[in-house]
Amino acid sequence: xxxxxxxxxxxxxxxxxxxxxxxxxxxxxxxxxxxxxxxxxxxxxxxxxxxxxxxxxxxxxxxxxxxxxxxxxxxxxxxxxxxxxxxxxxxxxxxxxxxxxxxxxxxxxxxxxxxxxxxxxxxxxxxxxxxxxxxxxxxxxxxxxxxxxxxxxxxxxxxxxxxxxxxxxxxxxxxxxxxxxxxxxxxxxxxxxxxxxxxxxxxxxxxxxxxxxxxxxxxxxxxxxxxxxxxxxxxxxxxxxxxxxxxxxxxxxxxxxxxxxxxxxxxxxxxxxxxxxxxxxxxxxxxxxxxxxxxxxx
Amino acid sequence: xxxxxxxxxxxxxxxxxxxxxxxxxxxxxxxxxxxxxxxxxxxxxxxxxxxxxxxxxxxxxxxxxxxxxxxxxxxxxxxxxxxxxxxxxxxxxxxxxxxxxxxxxxxxxxxxxxxxxxxxxxxxxxxxxxxxxxxxxxxxxxxxxxxxxxxxxxxxxxxxxxxxxxxxxxxxxxxxxxxxxxxxxxxxxxxxxxxxxxxxxxxxxxxxxxxxxxxxxxxxxxxxxxxxxxxxxxxxxxxxxxxxxxxxxxxxxxxxxxxxxxxxxxxxxxxxxxxxxxxxxxxxxxxxxxxxxxxxxx
Numbered sequence: 001x002x003x004x005x006x007x008x009x010x011x012x013x014x015x016x017x018x019x020x021x022x023x024x025x026x027x028x029x030x031x032x033x034x035x036x037x038x039x040x041x042x043x044x045x046x047x048x049x050x051x052x053x054x055x056x057x058x059x060x061x062x063x064x065x066x067x068x069x070x071x072x073x074x075x076x077x078x079x080x081x082x083x084x085x086x087x088x089x090x091x092x093x094x095x096x097x098x099x100x101x102x103x104x105x106x107x108x109x110x111x112x113x114x115x116x117x118x119x120x121x122x123x124x125x126x127x128x129x130x131x132x133x134x135x136x137x138x139x140x141x142x143x144x145x146x147x148x149x150x151x152x153x154x155x156x157x158x159x160x161x162x163x164x165x166x167x168x169x170x171x172x173x174x175x176x177x178x179x180x181x182x183x184x185x186x187x188x189x190x191x192x193x194x195x196x197x198x199x200x201x202x203x204x205x206x207x208x209x210x211x212x213x214x215x216x217x218x219x220x221x222x223x224x225x226x227x228x229x230x231x232x233x234x235x236x237x238x239x240x241x242x243x244x245x246x247x248x249x250x251x252x253x254x255x256x257x258x259x260x261x262x263x264x265x266x267x268x269x270x271x272x273x274x275x276x277x278x279x280x281x282x283x284x285x286x287x288x289x290x291x292x293x294x295x296x297x298x
Numbered sequence: 299x300x301x302x303x304x305x306x307x308x309x310x311x312x313x314x315x316x317x318x319x320x321x322x323x324x325x326x327x328x329x330x331x332x333x334x335x336x337x338x339x340x341x342x343x344x345x346x347x348x349x350x351x352x353x354x355x356x357x358x359x360x361x362x363x364x365x366x367x368x369x370x371x372x373x374x375x376x377x378x379x380x381x382x383x384x385x386x387x388x389x390x391x392x393x394x395x396x397x398x399x400x401x402x403x404x405x406x407x408x409x410x411x412x413x414x415x416x417x418x419x420x421x422x423x424x425x426x427x428x429x430x431x432x433x434x435x436x437x438x439x440x441x442x443x444x445x446x447x448x449x450x451x452x453x454x455x456x457x458x459x460x461x462x463x464x465x466x467x468x469x470x471x472x473x474x475x476x477x478x479x480x481x482x483x484x485x486x487x488x489x490x491x492x493x494x495x496x497x498x499x500x501x502x503x504x505x506x507x508x509x510x511x512x513x514x515x516x517x518x519x520x521x522x523x524x525x526x527x528x529x530x531x532x533x534x535x536x537x538x539x540x541x542x543x544x545x546x547x548x549x550x551x552x553x554x555x556x557x558x559x560x561x562x563x564x565x566x567x568x569x570x571x572x573x574x575x576x577x578x579x580x581x582x583x584x585x586x587x588x589x590x591x592x593x594x595x596x
Contacts, residue, residue, distance in 0.1 A: 212417065
């Protein structure tokens with residue numbers, strides 16, 4: 001099948017690579033507003049050709065939007081207007097507002113809202129790489145509002161990417177994403193700013209930084225172009241989640257200041273339970289890749 | 299030389315391995331209050347023998363303390379009382395209180411306070427591994443208060459571990475460590491708690507967690523036994539640092555709630571400057587390993 005990918009950055013470029021290499025797409029048509037990105041993507045072999053949006057949509061069976069969520073909300077109605085039989089999906093990190101924005105579109109059932117839970121702190125076509133999605137989970141939202149065939153096609157697509165699919169309500173998705181994805185980014189951005197501000201006075205402060213710091217702050221490299229619109233669209237949930245995070249930090253601060261060692265111990269023991277979650281995640285990812293490989297061989 | 303390592307966990311076990319393998323120590327004597335840990339360490343080949351504290355100190359040229367900072371502050375005066383010509387060092391994450399606690403000891407000059415900036419979220423002898431310190435930075439505090447020969451020996455030891463040495467005042471160390479090490483741990487603990495509390499109502503919330511979450515929360519596996527005493531000893535600095543971190547998070551929250559997109563953009567751009575720091579760190583680590591290898595060959 002012919003697949004158009006709108007937006008040839010980390011996510012769009014990586015999905016293009018795997019869909020072509022793994023035989024899901026016979027041809028990838030790339031679209032990007034940024035001519036340099038389009039040129040790079042073609043040169044890097046992420047796409048077979050570059051087209052304008054209209055030609056791309058008209059020439060393909062599947063249209064994948066992989067652009068920042070504010071750009072997506074603008075482009076989506078236009079694209080749905082161009083569509084004949086094509087299936088459309090997007091890979092954005094927020095879902096409620098986008099779905100709401102085309103709720104009444106006559107072609108709504110040809111659209112499948114999705115969010116593959118994979119990424120890195122880098123962006124642009126050069127950050128794209130094969131295998132980015134392997135073993136991870138992809139969310140498909142409100143499947144009851146899309147044609148069954150369309151949902152099946154997108155599910156197949158994610159299975160080709162060696163992902164597990166989880167189906168959920170867009171509202172639940174946005175709330176949960178605020179906790180396990182958006183909050184991580186803000187905690188890293190804020191950590192980075194806190195230490196960089198100190199660096200202005202203590203020039204050698206980063207001498208002491210080790211692997212733990214790197215790991216915790218890694219996401220602070222992420223781009224404003226992508227993340228500001230996500231935070232904006234998910235503000236209702238993020239506001240609550242940030243308050244809870246701040247309250248927990250305040251609890252640490254209060255107990256540390258009060259020499260409440262047993263209290264700090266209890267908080268750390270509570271936090272340690274994350275081992276259970278991360279271990280289970282690792283097992284799930286290994287299992288997902290195993291299943292996907294078995295299915296592809298069959 | 300014969301080296302005693304007091305505390306055979308991640309740090310003590312790893313340093314024992316590399317000092318023996320790289321020829322700095324002819325024999326490693328291990329000491330651990332926990333008989334199971336002592337047994338494991340011997341079985342894993344981290345130490346040549348296990349002794350009680352007094353025998354170990356008396357039989358060695360160098361004594362390395364690798365126990366939690368609260369245990370260290372208790373053991374240090376005892377150990378200094380046992381010392382004849384031996385050099386003593388510790389590897390703890392806080393330095394001011396420990397140094398203060400033996401400031402007037404007649405053998406003070408034989409003690410070199412140190413802090414190798416390396417570790418993982420795991421603990422115990424089984425977490426120990428060769429190469430843990432390679433390329434990282436080690437802090438030596440207040441070198442003017444130790445014998446020159448002692449400082450040289452500890453510097454050589456860290457060079458054997460393929461580390462860079464940075465010399466600084468204990469007060470500066472503790473302040474900087476609060477920013478680049480202790481804060482990272484609290485931010486991860488608090489992130490873990492925030493999401494785990496949500497899991498009680500939203501059972502499948504971790505379905506959405508991807509590599510970014512794992513990275514940011516990784517340190518939340520770290521042990522209370524090690525970290526509660528660090529937070530307690532460094533409470534003066536941590537209190538200020540946590541307030542700054544909370545203020546920065548609050549700034550994000552306020553700007554997001556106010557739809558101040560330019561303001562959020564600015565914060566993210568400010569945070570992005572961490573790329574410069576992390577890239578420089580990576581170059582430094584590679585350079586340190588290269589230099590250390592060259593020196594060992596010479």
